[in-house]
Amino acid sequence: MISSGAIKFNYEMMLETRYRRWLMPGDTVLDIGAHTGRHLGAFLDCVGETGQVLAFEPLPLAFEVLKRKYSGTIAVLNNVALAKTSGRAEFTFAQGTPEESGLKQRVFNHPEKAHPQVIDVQVETLDAYCQHLNNLSFVKIDIEGGEIGCLQGGEQTLARFRPLVSVEYGFPSYSVYGHTKDTLFDFAANAGYQLFDIFLNDLSDRDNWNLCCDYICWDFFMVPNERVTEFVERVGQRH
Secondary structure (H helix, E strand, O other): OOOOOOOOOOHHHHHHHHHHOOOOOOOEEEEEOOOOOOOHHHHHHHHOOOOEEEEEOOOHHHHHHHHHHHOOOOOEEEOOEEOOOOEEEEEEEEOOOHHHOEOOOOOOOOHHHHOEEEEEEEEEOHHHHHOOOOOOOEEEEOOOOOHHHHHHOOHHHHHHHOOEEEEEOOHHHHHHHOOOHHHHHHHHHHOOEEEEEOOOOEOOOHHHHHHHOOOOOOEEEEEEHHHHHHHHHHHOOOO
16 A cells, blocks of 8 residues: 555654654754754754754755754754764765765666766764763764764764664665665664664564565664663653
8 A cells, every 4th residue: 555655654754753752851962964954943842942953964055054044043053974984075966856965876766856966075973073962862864875884983972872863774875885784783783772663663673674674664763772661662652
């Protein structure tokens, strides 16, 4: 029914519903791949004036939109990409489908519309940006295949704060970086995290993960092993 179009899901709204049950005033959030701010406003609403939101967006046009919309708020806007190492890097700007832009050219959903152009961007690591933080509750990563590199550049941060992480992970993007389904599963397991999908199905078993990854959705949660019960109780609650 999903493949025929009889059922459609608003994954962005589902994601927002989930993290609104997790975040509280005073929390710190990282919005990695903020684009034009679909979730940034909701994050600001969740954490309030006592919280902190750091947004990362390397695409110049999208970053200009963020500045117009969120300058004067508590949001800290960073015109950089996050990866495993720091420096300068080529970045593929999909001019017709900017939401598909990334450090590598992914498999576009509609290649005839993408019109890719290579630009130069600044690249930093997650660990470098988080050294000064006192807390970190939630990390959203949606960077068109660069998720593993971002996570690898943030291993110290994950170990220090143990935040909940939402990550988009799909074959058309992760494959061009040389990754497989197992890459994210192995990273999560080694970091002491358990995987759930956006529907909150437990994917801690590799066979279940391999069945679900790339099947219906590309939206997943990495949950610290020691916080799984808390995650299920808070995020899975019924209203």
